[in-house]
Amino acid sequence: MSDRVLFLTGASSGIGAATVRAAVDAGWSVGMMARSEDKLAEMASEFGASVLALPGDATEYEQQVEAIGRTVRHFGKLDAAYANAGTGLSSAGTENGDTDEWHQMIHINVLGVLWTAKAAMPHLKRTQGHMVMTGSAAGRRHIAGSVYGASKWFVHGYGGNLAAEMKEWGGRCTVIAPGMVDTPFFDEGKPDKLQSQDVANAVVYALDQPAHVNVNEIFLTPTD
DSSP, X not given: OOSEEEEEESTTSHHHHHHHHHHHHTTEEEEEEESOHHHHHHHHHHHGGGXXXXXXXXXXXXXXXXXXXXXXXXXXXOSEEEEOOOOOOSSOSSTTOOHHHHHHHHIIIIIHHHHHHHHHHHHHHHHTOEEEEEOOGGGSSOOTXXXXXXXXXXXXXXXXXXXXXXXXXXXXXXXXXXXSEESTTSSSOOTTSEEHHHHHHHHHHHHTSOTTOOOOEEEEOOOO
16 A cells, blocks of 8 residues: 555546555545445555545535545545546537436536545545646537536636635645546547546646646647
8 A cells, every 4th residue: 555545536437446446556445435346445446545436426515524434544545536437418508408417417526526625535634645636628618409518617616716715725626627538427539539547647746846836727738
């Protein structure tokens, strides 16, 4: 086990799973939260003592509190937390949007990020730790009627506000803003776009900077 400890949501697939691998390779111990218990079990078997499987729902605040608490009890502390869990929409725009989908997405993309930050903050204060969250290129520009994009505008705005708050006690906050990524997020593969590993590398880069450096945002896009 490492003396650096990371907790992340959405750990069982896509960017989250790639970040677990990249973080373990970089010497981190990782608390992995996701709803897919079977996938977490497979990852725990692969990575052994470097990880802790934490089945749970990131939209439930108390479950995040418990998952982070278990991470701290197991590894001894918390150096970083990554609010990565997120979802998109199948119906685009406002007039054609599905209100039930909006409700579910806001709970994951907005409240899930807030729950991770709030639950992690007391532990990160003790280590002058680092908060990371997944934004999006869709949260940096206007897209006609995009409610998903608006949820990511929240992440970018909140990430900047949180960075200012954490700076008061020596903490750091980074928003990772990828363009299109080839993940299970899409029904069809996007092999010419960013890969999950590309985003995971950006996360680890931000985490591995010296204490006097805060990477406020990493905005990465595919060349195509």
